[in-house]
Amino acid sequence: MKFINFAIVKFSAFLVLGILAAQYFPFNFFSLHYLLIILAIVTGLWLWSRKQLIQHVYFGIATYLCFFAIGYFTHQIRLPQFQPKHYSHFISENKTDLVQLKISQILKPDKYYLKYFATVSAINNESATGKILLNLSKDSITKSFSPDESVLVYASITDIPKPLNPHQFDYSKYIKSLGVYGQLRFSSTAILKTQTGSKTLMGIAQNLRAYIVAKLQNTNLETDERAILQALILGEKKDIDKSLYNEYAAAGAVHILAVSGLHVGILYIILAFVFKPFLRWKYGVFFQAILIVILLWCFALLSGLSPSVTRAVTMFSFFAIAKLFDRETNSINTLFLSFFTLLAINPLWLFQVGFQLSYLAVFFIVWLQPLFYKIGYSKYWIVRKTWGIVSVTICAQIGVLPLSLYYFHQFPGLFLLTNIVVLPFLTILMCGGILIVFLASFDSLPNWLAESYNFLIENLNGFIHWVAVQDEFLFKEIHFSTLKVLGTYFFIIALALLLKKINYHRLVLSLVAIATIISIYTYDEFRYSGNQMIIFQKSKQTLIGYKNGKHLTIFKNDSILNTSEIFPLKSFKTAANINSYSEKKIPGFFSYNNRSILVLDSLGVFPKITKVHTILLTNSPKINLNRLIDSLQPNQIIADGSNYYSYVKRWEKTCKLKKLPFCHTAKQGAFPIE
Template sequence: MKFINFTVVKFSVFLVLGILTSHYFPLSVFSLPFLLIVFFLVFILWIWTRNQLFQQVHFGIAIYFCFFCIGYFSYQMRLPRFQDNHYSNIISEESAALVQLKITQNLKPDKFNFKYFAKVNAVNGEKANGKILLNITKDSLQKKISPDEILLVYAPISEIPQPLNPHQFNYSKYMQSLGVYGQMRISEKKILKSKMGKQTFLGAAQNFRAGIVEKLQKTKLKTDERAIIQALILGEKKDVDKNLYNEYAAAGAVHILAVSGLHVGILFFILTFLLNPLKRWKYGIYLQSAVIVLLLWGFALLSGLSPSVTRAVTMFIFFAMAGIFKRETNSINTLFLSFLTLLVINPLWLFQVGFQLSYLAVFFIVWLQPIFYKVGYSKYRIIRKIWMILSVTICAQIGVLPLTLYYFHQFPGLFLLTNIVILPFLTILMGGGILIVVLASLEILPNWLAESYNFLIEGLNGFIHWVAVQDEFLFKDIHFSALKVLAAYLLIIALALFLKKMNYRRLVVSLLSISAFIAIYIYDEFRTSANQFIVFQKSKQTLIGYKNGTNFTVFKNDSTNNISEEYPIKSFRSANNIENYSEEKIPKIFQYKNKNILVLDSLGIYPKRKSIHTLLLTNSPKVNLNRIIDSLKPKQIVADGSNYFTYVKRWEKTCKLKKLPFCHTAKQGAFSIE
C-alpha cells in the first residue's frame, strides 16, 4: 500500500476539534489578535527548527494547536454576534424595517409560500450583511422572482422558530448550518421596489438551469421521467412526485435523486476512461486532467452550483491533481486534503448531513474496498465486475449506516439488490441524461431519443416500486442515539483494523470496542425506559401521550384514524425506543405520579370538588377561568394547540393575575411531566 501521510489526517482532526469546540463553547469576544499571535509563534518555531534533523515536540504541538485555532476562530467569525454589520445587530425582531435584499437562490416552495435565500444589503439605509430565508405567499405573487434580483422590502426579520415537539427535525438548526439565521414572511405588496442587480456567477448558473428546465418541458419527456432527469442531472427535485420520492427512499435509492458525490464520481470515472487515450502524448496527462476539471465544473454549473455538487467536484479535482503530479501517495491523503481545504473555506459544512455522509462513504470505500475485493476475487471477469459493485456498495453502506440510522431511523434491507441494478444503470442514465439536456438546451432533441429515455426511466421507476412495496425488508423506527453512533464507528474501525492485520493488541481493542457498544446499548435502554406524560403541540388538535417504559399510549379525540406514522408521534416513537404502541380516547382526568390532571374540553364540564394539580384546556371551552381556579386550585394551567388564540391570551392574563404558571404549547412547545 502506498504511504499514508497521517500528518494531513491529524491536521484535519484538530481542525474539526476546533470547529466543534467553537460550536458548543463559543467565546464572548472574537480573538483575532490571539490567532495572529499563535501564527507568529509557530513561524518563530519554524525558523528555529527548520535546520534541525529531528523536529522538537514543541513545534508539533504548536502546529496542531494552530489548526485547532483556525477551526475555532473561522467558525466563530461566522456567527452573527461577531459581525458588527449583521442585520441581527442592527434591528430587533419585533420592529419592521426598510430592508434591501438580493435574491441568491430559489428554493423548493411549500403549500403556501415561494421560498428564496436572500442576502441583506442594507437596513434602513445602513449597510448590512447576512443571509435570510424569504417566504412570499403564493396567492399574492404575480411575477416570478429570479436570482440576482434586488428587492426593497418593508417588514420585520424574525428568528426561524425552534421545533415545538420533542425529537422533531430542527429546521432552525439546519438553516444555521447554511449560514441563515433569520426569515421574512411577506406578501407581494410588502415589496416596494424591485430591479435586476449585477449578475453573479451563482445567479447565472441558476438562471441557466431554469432555462434548461423550461426547454425540457417542451420535449416528449413524460412528467415523472422529466422530473427524474431534472433531479439526476440538474439537481432540481421540486417536480418529483412525493409518492415516487418516498418509494426511492424505501428502496434505499433516494441518493440518486440528489446530485452529489456519487454522480460526480461516476462522471469522473467516465471522463477518465474516455480521455485515457490522451495519455499517449508527451503531456497528455496534463491535458486529460485539465479537460476533466473543466468538464466537472461544467457539470456543477449545469446543476446550479449547489453546495453538494461544488464540494464533490472539489473533492474529485484533488484526485485529478494527484494524478498530474504523480505523487507517491494514497487516496486517503487526497481525501483528507480536500476535506481540510473545504472546512477551511467554510466550517459550517461540517454540520451538514450531506457533507458528513459523502466523506464517510468515500473514506470507507477507499479504505475497505480493496480488502473486500480481494476476498471475493474471481478469475471470471463478469463475477469480478459484479463483486466490485457489491463491495463498493457494502463498504459505502458500512460507512454511512450508523449516521443514517441516527438521522433517518430506517434501513432498506434490499439495498444490495437495489444498488446492483441501479449503479450500472445510473452510468447509462447519466450519460444519456447529459446528452438529452445538452440537445434540449440547443432545441435539437429528437423525439426517438426522448421516448427511449422515457422507456429507461419507466423501467427504473417500475423496479424501484417493486422493491419499495416489499415492506418486510424495510426496517423502520430504529432507535439509534448519538452515543450509539460513536460506539458503532469505534467498533467498525477496530474490527476492520483487526481483519487487516490480526494480532493480540488489535484483538484486545476489538473486544473492548464490542464491550463499549454493549455497555452503551444497555445504558440507552435504561435511559429511554423513564416514564413520561406529554401534551404535544398540534394545531387544532389535542394529542396527549403517556410513556411507560417501552410502552406508549396516545390519547386523542378522533378514534377512527391511526396516527402512529404521523407528525409528531412517529419521531417520538423512534427517539424513545417504543416497542408497544396504542391509541385511546381522551379521559376527563388523568392520574400520573399521584397528580390529577384535568382535561377541560369545549363542554366546559368539570368536577366541583376534586384536587387538581394540572388543568389542561382544550378545544376553547367557554368558561370563567377565575371561578375554576378558585374552585379547583390547580398548581399550573396548560393550553394546547386546539384553542383559539384570543381565548389563550385571556387565560394567560388571568393566570398572570393569579400568579399561576401558564403554558401555551403553540408558543412554548410541548408540555411534559417526567
Template structure:
C-alpha cells in the same frame, strides 16, 4: 488504519473537533484561543529547534492551533459576532424594509413560494445575512429567479424550533445555510429592482431554466422529465411525492441529488475520453486543465448547488494529485479536500449530504480494496460484477449508520438496487449529458429522445418494483446519536479482527467492542426513563405517558388511532416505545408526585383541593381567576385544542396573577419527568 499517520487527517480531525465545539458551546473566549495557541506554538518551536530529540509538545501545540482555527472560523459566521448582520438593525415587533437578492428557490408549500435570499441593505447601509422568504401564491405575482434584487417590507422573525420532541428541526437545518430569520411579506409589498450586476449564480440559473424548458418536448413524459431534471440538472422540485418516496424506499434516493456519485461518473468518463491527450507534449497538464474546466462547467450547469460544488472540489483535488503524479494516498487527498472545504464553510460538516458523501467515498477508498482482494475473478464480467458488489458493500457500510440515524429506515434490498442502478446510472448520466448538449443545439433526433425516455421509464419501473417489496423495508428504527458513534466504532473493531492478528490490532478491536457495549448500556439507561408529555397538535389534545418502553396515549377522540400519525410516530421512534396503547383523557392525572387537573369544554371540574397543574383544553368557558383562587395551581397549561383568543386572555390573567403559563403552540410540548 495507517491513514491516521497522515498529518492532514489529524489536522482535519482537530479542525472538525473545534467546529463542533463552537457549535454547541458559543463563547467570546474562543476568539482568544487561536492567538494563544499560535503564541504557544511559536514558543515551543523556538525551543524545539535547539533539541536533538523532539518532544510531543510541538505536535500538541500544532493540533491546538487547528482546534482553535475551527472554533474561530465557525463563530465568525454567527450573526451575534457579525456587526453588519441585519438582525442588529431590525425588531421582530416592527416591519422592516430590506433590499435582498434571491439565492435559492426552494420547493413551494401549498400556499407559498419559498426563497432563500441574501440581505443587501436596509436603504441606509450595507448589510449581510440570509433570510427565508415566504411569498403568498398570487396569480398576479410573477415568480422570482436566482439573482433577482427585491425590496421587501414585512416583519422578520426568528425561525421557530419544532413544538414537539423528536420532530424535524427546520430551524437547525436552515442554520447550516446561515439562515436564522424568516419573513412573510405581502406580495403587494415586494418590488423588483432593476440591476445590471453580473452574478455567476444568476447566469447558471438562467442556463439551467433554459435547458429545463428545452426538455418540454413531446418525446419525454412528465415523470421522466422530472427524473432527467434531477439526475442531470440537479432540479428536484418537480418530482412527484409518490415517485420520490419510491426512490427513498428502494435505497436509491441518493441518485436524485446531483453529488459525488454523478460527478465521479463524469470524472472517470472524462478521464477515459481525454486519455489520448497524454501522448502529446505537456498532455498531462492539458488533460488536467480540460478535466477541471469540464467539472466546474457541469457545476455551473447544475446551479452551483452546495452538494455539486463540494463534489467538484473533491474530485478537482483528485485530478491534481493523480494527473500530476504526486506521491500521495487517495485518503490523504480526500482529507485535503475536506480540510479546505471546511475552511471555506465550516457549517458544511453538519450537512447530511456532506456527511453521506464523505462517508461513502472514505469507506470505498479504505474498505473496498480489502473486500475486493477476498476473491480473484478471472473474467471481465466477473470482475465488473465483483467490483460493483464490493463498492456497494463498502459504500453502504459507510452511509448506513448515518442514513438510519437521519431517516430511521433501512432498505433491505439496497444491494440488489445498487447492483442494477449503479451501472445503469452511468449510462443514464452519460447519455443524459449528450441529450442536454443536443437539445441546447436544437439538433436532438426524435428517436434518441424516445430512447432516453424509455431508459428513464425502465429505471422508474425497477425502482417502483423494489419499493413495492415492503417486507424488505425496515422502518421506525430507533437509532440515537450515541448508537451512531457506537456502530462506527464497532465497524472499526471488526475490521481490525479481519486483518492478520497482532497484539496492537487485538487491543484496538477489544477496546472498540468494549466501547460499543458501554454505549449500548448507556442507551438502555436512557430508554428506561419515565415521562409525561402534553403534545401540541392544532385542534387536538394528546397526552403521552411513557414508562420505559411502553407509551400510553391519552386523547379526547378514541375513534381513530394516532400511533402512526403526527406527532406520535416520531416520538415513539425517538423514545423506542415498543408497546403502545390509547385511552380517553381522564379528569385528573397523578404523575411524579404531582396532581394535574384537566378542564375541558364541559367546564366542569369536580375537584376542590389544591392541585399542581391545570390543563385547559377544548376551549372551556371558565372564570380563570376563580379556578386559581380555589385550586391554587403553580402552573397553567393550554394545548393546541384551544382558540388563540382564549389563550391570549388566559395568558393575561396569569401574568396579572404572577402565575406561570405554558401554551404548547408557543413554548412547545410540556414535558414532566
C-alpha cells in the same frame, strides 16, 4: 495502509476539533489577534527546530494548536454574534424594517409559500450582512424572483421557530448549518422595488439551470421521467414527486437522485474519453487535465455546489494536479486534503448531513474495498465486475449505516439488489441524459430519443417501486442514539483493523469495542425505561402521551382515528425507543405523580372537586376562568393547540392578573408534566 501517519489527517482532525469548539463553546475574546500570535509562535518554533539535531515536541504541539485555532476562528467569524453588521442584531418583535436583499438561491416551495435564500445588503438604509430565508405568499404573487435579482421589501425579520414537540425535526438548527439565522414572511404588497442585480457565478448557473429545465418541459418527456433526468444531470430535485422520492429512499437508491461522486466519476470517464485525442500532442496531458477540471467545476456549479459534488470535484482536481506534476498520491491522502480544504473554506459544511455521509462513504470505500475485493476475487470477468459493484456498495453502506440510522431511522434491506441492478445502467442514463439536455437546450431533441429515455426511466421507476413495496425488507423506526453512532463506528473500525491484520493488540481493541457497544445498549435501555407524561402540541387536536417504559399510551378525543403514524407521535416513538402503543379516550380527571389534573373540553363540565394541581383547557371551553381559578385554586393552567387563539389570549390575561403560571403549547411547545 498507515494513513494515520499522514500529516494532513492529523491537521484535519485538529481543524474539526477547532470548528466543534467554536460551535459549542464560542468565546468573545478569541479573535484574529490570537490566531496571528499562534501563527507567529509556530513560525518561530519552526525556525528554531530547523537548527536542532533532535526535534522537540513543542513544535508539533504548536502546529496542532495552530490548526485548531484556524478551525475555531474560521467558524467563529461566521457566527452572527461576531459580525457587528449581521441582520440578526436588527431583529425585534413587532418591528417592520425596510430590507434590501439580493436573491441567491431558489428553494422548493411549500403549500403556501415560495421560498428563497437571499443575502441582506441593507436595513433601513444602513449597511447589513447575512443570509436570510424568504417566504413569499403564493396567493399574492404576480411573478417569482430570479437569482441575482435585487429586492426592496418592507417586512419584519423574525427568528426561525424551534420545534414545539420533543424529538421533532429541528428546521431552525438545520437551516443554521446553512448559515441562515432569520426569515422574512411577506406578500407581494410588501415588495417596494425589484431590479436586476450584479451577476454572480452561482446566479448565472442557477439561471442556466432554470433555462434548461424550461426547455425540457417543452419536450415529450413525461413528468416523473423528466424530474429524474433533472436530478441526475442538473441536481434539480424540486420537481420529483414526494411519493416517488420516498420509494427511492425505501429501495436504498436515493443516492442516485443526489448529484455526488458517483455522477462526477461517470462524467470524468466520459470527458476523459472525449478528450483522449489530446494525448497525441506534446502537452496534451496538461490541456486534457485542465479542460476536464474546468468542465467538472462547471458541472458542480450547474448542479448547485452541493457538499457531495463539491467533495468529488475537489478530489478529482487534486488527483489531476498530482498527475500533472507527476507526484505520487493516494486516495486517503487526497480525500483528507479535500476534506481539509473545504472545511477551511466553509466550516459550516461539517454540520451538513450530505457532507458527512459523502466523506464517510468514500473513506470506507477507499479503506475497506480492497479487502472485500480480494475475498470475492474470481477469474471470470463478469463475476469480478459484479463483485466490484457489490463490494463498493457494501463498503459504502458500512460507512454510512450508523449515521443514516441516526438521521433517518430506517434501513433498506434490499439496497444491495437495488444497486446491482441500477448502477450498471447509471452510465447509460447519464450519457443519454447529457445528450438530451444538450439537444433540448437548442430545441433539437428528436421525439424518438425522448420516448426512448422515457422508456428507460419508466422501467427504472417501476423496478424501484417493486423494491420499495417489499415492506418486510424495509426496517423502519429504528432507535439510534448519538452514543450508538459513536460506539458502532468504534466497533466497525476495530473489527476492520483486526481483519486487515490479526494480532494481540487489535484483538484487545475489538473486544473493548464489543464491550463498549454492549455498555451503550445497556445504558440506552436504562435511560429510556422511565415514565413520562407529556401534553403534545397538535393544531386542532388534543394529544396526551403517557410513556411507561417502552410502552406509549395516547389519550385523545377521537377514538376512531389511529394517530400512531402522524406528526408528532411518529418521531417521538422512534426517539424514545417505544416498541408498543395503545390509544384511549381522554379522562376528565386523573392523577400523575401525586398531581391531580383536570381536563376541560368544549362542554366545560367537570366533577365536584375542591382543588386541583393543573387545569388543561381543550377545544375552547366556554368558561369563566376567573371564577374557576378562585374555586379550584390550581397551581398552573395549560391550553393546548385545540383552542381558539382569541380564547387563549383572554385566558392568558386572566392568569397574568392572578399571577398564575400559564402555558400555551402552540407558543411554548409541548408541556411535560413532572
